[in-house]
Amino acid sequence: MAVGAVVIVLLFYLAIAAQITQSSYDLSRLQDQQRQLIAEQDQLRYQEVTLHAPAQVQQQAAQSGMQRIVPSSYAQGTEVAIDLTSPIGDPPTDTTPLWLRAVAMVVNTVGGTKDVQAASKH
Amino acid sequence: MSTRALSARRPGTVDRVGSARLRVVSMLVIAVVLAGMVWSRLAYWQVAEHGRLTMQAQEQYREYVELPALRGAIFDRNLTQLVVNTTVYSAFVSPDQIAAADRDRVATGLSTVLGVDKTKLMGVLESSAKFAYVQHRFPKAQADQLRALKLPGVGLEEETQRAYLPGFTAGTTLAANLLGFVDWNRDGKYGLEQQYQKALAGTAGYISSYRDLSDREIVLGSHTHQDPVNGSDLVLSIDANVQYAAEEALAEGVKRDKAESGSVLIMDPSTGGIVAWADYPSYSANNFTQTDPALFKDNVLSYLYEPGSVMKVVTLSGAINAGAITPSTVINDPGYVKVGGYNIYDWDYRNKGNIDYTYVLEHSLNVGAMKAMLAEGHDAYYKNLQAFGLTQPSGVDVAGESYVPLPSASQMQDSQYATTSFGQGIDVNMVQMLSAVNVVANGGKYAPPHLVERIGNQVNPLLLQPQRQVVSPATAAKMTTMMEQVVQNGSGWTSRIRGFELDQAGKTGTSQIPVNGKYTQSVWASFVGFLPAQHPKFTMIVVIRKPNYPGSEHDWTMNDGYLTAEPIWRQIALAMVSDWRITPDR
Numbered sequence: 019m020a021v022g023a024v025v026i027v028l029l030f031y032l033a034i035a036a037q038i039t040q041s042s043y044d045l046s047r048l049q050d051q052q053r054q055l056i057a058e059q060d061q062l063r064y065q066e067v068t069l070h071a072p073a074q075v076q077q078q079a080a081q082s083g084m085q086r087i088v089p090s091s092y093a094q095g096t097e098v099a100i101d102l103t104s105p106i107g108d109p110p111t112d113t114t115p116l117w118l119r120a121v122a123m124v125v126n127t128v129g130g131t132k133d134v135q136a137a138s139k140h
Numbered sequence: 141m142s143t144r145a146l147s148a149r150r151p152g153t154v155d156r157v158g159s160a161r162l163r164v165v166s167m168l169v170i171a172v173v174l175a176g177m178v179w180s181r182l183a184y185w186q187v188a189e190h191g192r193l194t195m196q197a198q199e200q201y202r203e204y205v206e207l208p209a210l211r212g213a214i215f216d217r218n219l220t221q222l223v224v225n226t227t228v229y230s231a232f233v234s235p236d237q238i239a240a241a242d243r244d245r246v247a248t249g250l251s252t253v254l255g256v257d258k259t260k261l262m263g264v265l266e267s268s269a270k271f272a273y274v275q276h277r278f279p280k281a282q283a284d285q286l287r288a289l290k291l292p293g294v295g296l297e298e299e300t301q302r303a304y305l306p307g308f309t310a311g312t313t314l315a316a317n318l319l320g321f322v323d324w325n326r327d328g329k330y331g332l333e334q335q336y337q338k339a340l341a342g343t344a345g346y347i348s349s350y351r352d353l354s355d356r357e358i359v360l361g362s363h364t365h366q367d368p369v370n371g372s373d374l375v376l377s378i379d380a381n382v383q384y385a386a387e388e389a390l391a392e393g394v395k396r397d398k399a400e401s402g403s404v405l406i407m408d409p410s411t412g413g414i415v416a417w418a419d420y421p422s423y424s425a426n427n428f429t430q431t432d433p434a435l436f437k438d439n440v441l442s443y444l445y446e447p448g449s450v451m452k453v454v455t456l457s458g459a460i461n462a463g464a465i466t467p468s469t470v471i472n473d474p475g476y477v478k479v480g481g482y483n484i485y486d487w488d489y490r491n492k493g494n495i496d497y498t499y500v501l502e503h504s505l506n507v508g509a510m511k512a513m514l515a516e517g518h519d520a521y522y523k524n525l526q527a528f529g530l531t532q533p534s535g536v537d538v539a540g541e542s543y544v545p546l547p548s549a550s551q552m553q554d555s556q557y558a559t560t561s562f563g564q565g566i567d568v569n570m571v572q573m574l575s576a577v578n579v580v581a582n583g584g585k586y587a588p589p590h591l592v593e594r595i596g597n598q599v600n601p602l603l604l605q606p607q608r609q610v611v612s613p614a615t616a617a618k619m620t621t622m623m624e625q626v627v628q629n630g631s632g633w634t635s636r637i638r639g640f641e642l643d644q645a646g647k648t649g650t651s652q653i654p655v656n657g658k659y660t661q662s663v664w665a666s667f668v669g670f671l672p673a674q675h676p677k678f679t680m681i682v683v684i685r686k687p688n689y690p691g692s693e694h695d696w697t698m699n700d701g702y703l704t705a706e707p708i709w710r711q712i713a714l715a716m717v718s719d720w721r722i723t724p725d726r
Contacts, residue, residue: 057280063221073306
């Protein structure tokens with residue numbers, strides 16, 4: 019009876035030990051796999067960074083037929099004489115229909131056209 | 141028994157007893173000696189050699205694996221990554237573990253994937269060597285191909301390698317001279333990689349564990365584990381796009397002018413942060429083992445030059461600040477002035493008559509600079525040079541700064557004061573010179589030049605320090621106006637940018653290169669300026685070394701900064717106006 023118990027315990031111990039060893043090998047293999055994946059991630063990161071690099075962008079732009087533009091240019095215009103001393107004229111007529119003004123008053127919105135708003139400010 | 145009889149037997153008895161004792165004692169001595177020898181030998185192995193034997197035993201059944209720390213990345217101001225850590229592989233063979241029948245297959249596989257010479261490889265495999273490298277540092281794709289072949293006696297070693305972004309010129313990497321590189325011992329060499337080695341490298345960890353007879357790690361066995369502390373990331377003030385534009389304009393300009401070399405440095409006026417740092421010629425930090433070491437040198441920081449007329453900005457600013465002159469002070473300029481027994485001339489040797497200091501700067505007249513220095517006085521002028529940071533290293537956080545200390549104020553000759561006032565007889569590096577001129581752009585304050593804005597999560601403490609007031613804001617404003625006039629009416633005209641004609645400040649500098657104590661016709665040509673003048677977004681200096689502008693073989697003044705350095709400055713400034721969306725203030 020006692021011998022049987024010892025044998026069972028021994029077998030149990032051996033099974034556990036074998037399982038532990040197997041698990042350690044599995045872990046080792048997974049660590050190796052992890053290293054490879056990290057290496058692949060590094061490679062992809064470098065590819066990504068390189069794709070955003072100014073040299074790559076310029077090369078791609080050139081291949082697509084894009085060109086640098088002159089950042090500033092003068093707009094052609096005709097000179098307009100403005101008399102700053104002349105009196106300010108009448109504000110533009112509000113053409114908003116009367117019924118719409120009434121509705122606006124009811125719903126408490128600002129009445130009048132944008133021109134009127136601009137003219138009435140300040 | 142008679143007494144005689146007893147006494148007659150005694151001698152014989154004494155002999156027997158003495159002999160037995162002697163034997164016992166001898167045996168004891170021998171036993172003690174032998175035991176002592178054994179004990180001493182035991183003590184020797186157990187005590188004296190305990191440490192060594194324990195270590196030998198540990199080496200046999202324990203495995204110590206270093207866990208290298210991940211080196212910190214380097215980012216630009218927009219968090220564009222400038223350096224990436226990649227994994228590369230080295231292949232090795234163990235010829236004594238490869239059966240004769242497998243040699244051809246192994247050699248074929250290795251030569252196909254790695255491109256190595258098969259005949260040489262067969263020679264290695266047939267040798268009695270236990271270990272030999274086949275090829276160093278190849279990318280993962282090739283390593284994967286090798287793994288798939290499952291060649292006996294072939295192993296792969298992993299290593300981390302820094303990978304840098306491509307630069308403008310083929311075979312270069314972006315900002316190579318600024319960043320430096322990391323060698324195979326993981327030590328940063330040159331530039332920021334060297335300067336910030338400690339912060340970037342971190343601290344390696346380790347795993348100490350048991351291994352089995354097949355040399356495989358028993359992960360769940362007793363082991364000690366120390367995690368590595370990864371290196372800190374650096375965030376720079378560099379703008380990768382501006383850096384690229386600078387490298388492009390510089391490379392084209394140096395080639396166009398057939399110059400020996402050139403450099404560009406751009407600074408954020410208000411912080412002193414360096415926006416671009418370009419050298420031409422440059423190199424590929426990804427391929428540093430195949431590079432001429434002369435190219436590793438960074439000319440921005442380690443090349444000393446005489447700044448020439450750019451120095452007049454410093455001289456006149458100091459004189460204005462001291463109240464010795466104003467932009468409208470009128471002087472007489474006969475084209476030369478006699479100092480210390482020497483006649484020192486304007487660049488054109490011409491008599492200008494009565495002119496004011498705005499005209500002096502516009503037309504870069506040496507006589508005017510010397511008179512301003514004399515009006516200010518030697519001592520005040522010397523203090524002025526100190527205040528502008530020209531008598532000490534700039535302290536910028538990049539490895540390898542060169543500088544030449546000026547003699548003390550009392551040791552300087554009159555003629556040296558005179559020539560220094562217009563930028564000859566004084567050696568500076570580009571960082572010192574740009575930082576000095578930037579005082580004007582920054583409202584009279586000295587902004588300490590720097591590259592690193594953040595180390596990990598820590599802000600560079602330099603940025604939190606108050607800036608030193610060198611000249612008053614009023615002086616800086618006056619000098620800005622004078623430098624605007626240089627662009628509008630003087631030698632800065634080739635740098636003009638459309639739309640900014642009234643809001644651009646600059647100054648040219650051209651100085652002859654001394655060789656064996658005599659000035660030659662080779663020059664350093666430079667241009668420094670900031671834009672927009674009233675609210676500067678950047679300050680930039682371009683230095684071209686030994687240009688050969690068309691026609692300069694007949695007239696060396698054709699190599700002047702306005703023909704060589706200014707067009708490069710303009711090209712880069714145009715790119716920045718576009719990229720940074722800069723608009724003029726007036």
